[in-house]
Amino acid sequence: MSSPQRDITLRFLAEPQDVNFGGKVHGGAVMKWIDLAAYACSAGWSSRYCVTVYAGGIRFVSPIHVGNLVEVSAKIIYTGKSSMHIAIEVNACDPKSLNRRLTTHCIVIMVAVDESGQPVQVPTWIPKTDEDKEQHATAIKLMEMRKKIGEEMQIFV
Template sequence: MAVMAGQDREITLRFLAEPADVNFGGKVHGGAVMKWIDLAAYACAAGWSGKYCITAYAGGIRFVKPIHVGNIVEVGAKVIYTGRTSMHLGIDVKAGDPKHPERHLTTHCIVIMVAVDDSGQPSPVPEWIPVTESDKVMRDSAIRLMEMRKKIGAEMEAHLKP
C-alpha cells in the first residue's frame, strides 16, 4: 500500500558506524553525524511533503556522548511543526553495541526543511496537527525556537557587515 504525503511523520535510519567515520581521537567525527542528521531530515521531510526538500536550518546541535566504530546508530527524525512550506524536525541520534538492545542518546538537534517545486521555489506542505500532549509540547517548543532564531539572526547581521 502506498503511503500518501502528510501521513508518515517520522523515520529512523539504522546502520553501523564504520572506520571511515572516525576522527583522530578514535570516535565518530561530528561531520559524519551531521551528514546522517541531514539524510534523516531529508528522508522524513520528503516523506511528509511528497516533494523534494532542501535544508534551510540546522541548529541546537548537542553532542551528548561519543559514537564508537562498530556501534549501531539510529537516527530518528520526526515532524514537530509545519509552516506553509517548511517542516521543523526533531532529530535524535542514538547509538550502542549492536549485540545489546539498549541505545543511548548521542546527539540531538532541530532541522528545518523546505519543500520546493521543480523550479526550486518553496512549495506548500501538508499541515501537521499535534494530538498527544508530548506532540503539543514539541510543537510549542519549535515555535519558541523560531522566535529565538529571529533574534539570533538579527544579532548575526553584525557579523555579515564589513
C-alpha cells in the same frame, strides 16, 4: 489516500571511515546522518524534494564508536507554509547488547521546493498528543529565538 509519513528512523553500523583522529565517529559524519534523516522525513511528509535551511541546537551528548549500531530518528514537530521543523535524535549501542544511549540531538528545518527550486506548500501537521503539543509549542518558541539571533548576527554579514 494515505496520510503523509511523519517520522522515520535510519539504522546502520558506524564504519571505520567515519572515525576522527581521536578514534570516535566525527561530528561531521553525525551531521551528515542528521541531514539524511531530516531529508527522508521531510520528503516523506511533503512528497517533494526538500532542502535544508537550518540545523541548530546540535548537542553532542556522548561519542559513537566504530561498530556501533546507530539509529537516527526524525519526526515532524511543526509545519509552516513550505517548511517542516524536524526533531532529530541520534542513539547508538553495541549491536550485541542493544542498550541504546543518546549521542546527539537537534532541530532541522527543511523546505519543500518545486522543480525550479521555489518553495511549495506542505501538508499541515496538527499535534494530537500532549507530547506533540509541547514539542509544537517549543518549535514556535525556538522560531522566535532564531529571529532574534538572526537580527544580532547581521553584524557579521
